[in-house]
Amino acid sequence: xxxxxxxxxxxxxxxxxxxxxxxxxxxxxxxxxxxxxxxxxxxxxxxxxxxxxxxxxxxxxxxxxxxxxxxxxxxxxxxxxxxxxxxxxxxxxxxxxxxxxxxxxxxxxxxxxxxxxxxxxxxxxxxxxxxxxxxxxxxxxxxxxxxxxxxxxxxxxxxxxxxxxxxxxxxxxxxxxxxxxxxxxxxxxxxxxxxxxxxxxxxxxxxxxxxxxxxxxxxxxxxxxxxxxxxxxxxxxxxxxxxxxxxxxxxxxxxxxxxxxxxxxxxxxxxxxxxxxxxxxxxxxxxxxxx
Numbered sequence: 001x002x003x004x005x006x007x008x009x010x011x012x013x014x015x016x017x018x019x020x021x022x023x024x025x026x027x028x029x030x031x032x033x034x035x036x037x038x039x040x041x042x043x044x045x046x047x048x049x050x051x052x053x054x055x056x057x058x059x060x061x062x063x064x065x066x067x068x069x070x071x072x073x074x075x076x077x078x079x080x081x082x083x084x085x086x087x088x089x090x091x092x093x094x095x096x097x098x099x100x101x102x103x104x105x106x107x108x109x110x111x112x113x114x115x116x117x118x119x120x121x122x123x124x125x126x127x128x129x130x131x132x133x134x135x136x137x138x139x140x141x142x143x144x145x146x147x148x149x150x151x152x153x154x155x156x157x158x159x160x161x162x163x164x165x166x167x168x169x170x171x172x173x174x175x176x177x178x179x180x181x182x183x184x185x186x187x188x189x190x191x192x193x194x195x196x197x198x199x200x201x202x203x204x205x206x207x208x209x210x211x212x213x214x215x216x217x218x219x220x221x222x223x224x225x226x227x228x229x230x231x232x233x234x235x236x237x238x239x240x241x242x243x244x245x246x247x248x249x250x251x252x253x254x255x256x257x258x259x260x261x262x263x264x265x266x267x268x269x270x271x272x273x274x275x276x277x278x279x280x281x282x283x284x285x286x287x288x289x290x291x
Contacts, residue, residue, distance in 0.1 A: 002102060003046045005125045005148055008204045008226045009172050015263060016206070016221050017134055018256060019229040020045040023108075023242050027071070032234070034097055037105070039249045040232055044256035047104035049127060049229070050094070052114040055081040071239050077117040088117070108132075123147055130154030130180045130208075139167050139250035150227060152208045153179030156206045158200060165201060174227055175201065177220075178208035183245035189216055191223045198224060210245055214255035221262050230255065 007014035013162060020040035026033035034051075040048050055078060064078040072083060086094070091107075098105040108129040109115045115138075118126070132138050142149055149171055153161055153264040177193045189211055197205045206227025207220035217228050231246035247255060 003187070005047070005104070005150075005227075008174060009148065010017070014226075016225060016259060017046050018044070018093075018228045018259060019047045019049050020229065020232040020252065021049050021229050021246075023049070023051045024084055025231065025233045025238070025240055025242055025246060026050075026084075026086075027240055030090050032085075032091060033090075033094060035234060036232060036242050037094070037098060037101065037103065039234065040252065041101045041103045043252040044260075045103065045232075045252065047106060048098065049105065050086070050107040051110065051111040052107040052118060053081065053085060054113045055085065057111040057113060063173050088120070091121065098101070108161065112138060115141050115145070120143065122280075123222065125150050127154060130156075130178055133164060134160055136163070136167060137187040139164055141193055143168065143171065145171070148174060150174045150176060150206070152176045152229075152231075153197070154178035154208070158196075160196070161201065165203070174204040174206060176208040176227060176229060177225075179210065182242075184210040186213075188215065189218050191216075191225075194223045194225055196222060212245055212247075214247055215250045215258060217255055218258035218262055220258050222266065228255075228259065242271065253268045 003015055003017060005017050008017050022033060022036045026036060037048050038286060058080050059078050064076060067078040068077055068080050069072055070080055094105060104124045106123045106125050106127055107118055108127040109118055110132060125148045126142060126145050128149060130152040133151060133153065133156055136143035149168060150271050151164065151173060153175055161175065175197050177197060179188050179189065179190060181188055194205050196206060204226045205224065207225040209217040210230040220228060231242050232252055233243045233248060236244050236248055237244060
C-alpha cells in the first residue's frame with residue numbers, strides 16, 4: 001500500500017514519510033530531473049521535491065549582476081537563476097511522470113506567485129523552506145491551500161515557530177527540525193529538538209537534513225521524526241550549489257533501508273516475555289518458569 005503524507009496526521013504508527021529533495025540539482029534539465037525521480041522511486045522514497053521561484057521576485061538587486069561561470073558559459077546570477085527554472089509545461093510533464101511511477105511530488109515556493117503557480121497541481125503537501133519561514137505575509141498566503149503544509153524551522157526559535165503556527169491555525173502543519181548550515185556539522189544537527197518541538201506544539205515533527213551521512217537522517221526516525229527530507233543527486237561532483245551536500249543513489253538506498261530497519265527495531269514499548277524467549281530460556285537449569 002502506498003505511503004501518504006496524510007498517514008502522518010492520521011496514524012501515529014504509520015511508517016515515516018521520506019522526501020527526496022531534488023531542489024535545483026536538475027540544473028534546469030528535465031531529463032536529468034526524471035532520472036533523479038526514477039532513482040528516488042527505486043530507492044523507496046515516498047516523494048520528490050523541487051524548488052520554485054520567480055527570479056524577478058527572489059534574486060536580490062545587489063546579486064543580480066554578479067558574474068557566474070556555469071556549464072552554459074559565463075552569465076549573471078540573475079540569468080543563471082532564470083536558466084534553471086522549470087516552466088509550467090515542464091512541471092506538467094513531471095506531474096505525469098510521477099503519477100506513472102507512483103511517487104508523490106511537490107515543491108518549495110520562494111514567493112507568493114510561486115504558491116499560486118503550484119496550486120494548479122493537486123499537490124500532496126506544500127513545503128515552506130527555512131528561507132521563508134519568518135516572512136509572515138508569505139505564510140499568510142498559504143492559509144487557503146488545500147493540503148498539509150510542511151515547514152522547515154531552520155533559523156528560528158520556539159517563539160517564532162509559535163507565531164507561524166498561530167497564523168496557520170486550522171491548517172494541517174508538520175514541522176521539520178532543520179539547521180540552516182550547508183553542509184551541517186554533526187554537532188549542529190540537534191536531533192533532540194525533534195522531541196522538544198513535539199512536546200511544545202503537538203503536531204507531527206520530522207527532520208530536514210543538510211548532513212552528508214544517511215545514518216544521521218535515519219537516526220532521526222529513532223528520535224521520533226515522522227518525516228525526513230534529504231537532498232539527492234546523481235553525482236556529488238556535478239556542477240551546482242547543492243550537489244556536494246546531497247546523497248548519491250547508493251546513499252539514498254542506504255538511508256531508506258536503515259530507516260525501515262530502525263522502524264522495525266523500535267518495535268513495541270510493552271515489556272513482556274516473548275514466546276521465542278521462553279523456548280530459549282527453558283533450556284536453562286534453575287530458571288523460574290514465567291506464567
